[in-house]
Amino acid sequence: MxxxxxxxxxxxxxxxxxxxxxxxxxxxxxxxxxxSLTRPVTELGMWAIEYVDDIDAARAAFDAQD
Structure with a gap:
């Protein structure tokens, strides 16, 4: 810390x-x-929430390639 x-x-x-x-x-x-980072970090978090399913699907597709 x-x-x-x-x-x-x-x-x-x-x-x-x-x-x-x-x-x-x-x-x-x-x-x-x-x-001043409050707004950009909040927007990034909102983006991540919006795309969490797409991110999970992309990860699963990538992992399935092995």
């Missing part, structure tokens, strides 16, 4: 804040850039 969060931070998709407390506490928040 740490590597994933660090990668997202490096890409500018999350902001990490270290709070000076005992024990130290970290907070993560989405950046404006990551929030």
């Amino acid at each position: 740490t590597l994933c969060l660090r990668g997202l931070e490096r890409d500018g998709l999350v902001k990490r804040t270290v709070l000076a407390s005992m024990p130290p506490h970290l907070e993560y928040e989405l950046t404006a850039m990551s929030i």
Whole structure:
């Protein structure tokens, strides 16, 4: 999880804040850039739902070739 969060931070998709407390506490928040992904990701999910049967059929046809 740490590597994933660090990668997202490096890409500018999350902001990490270290709070000076005992024990130290970290907070993560989405950046404006990551929030802008909401619409495209939602549309991709809707596309996947619409075509799930076609994807399953294509996979079955491919797997049957072996």
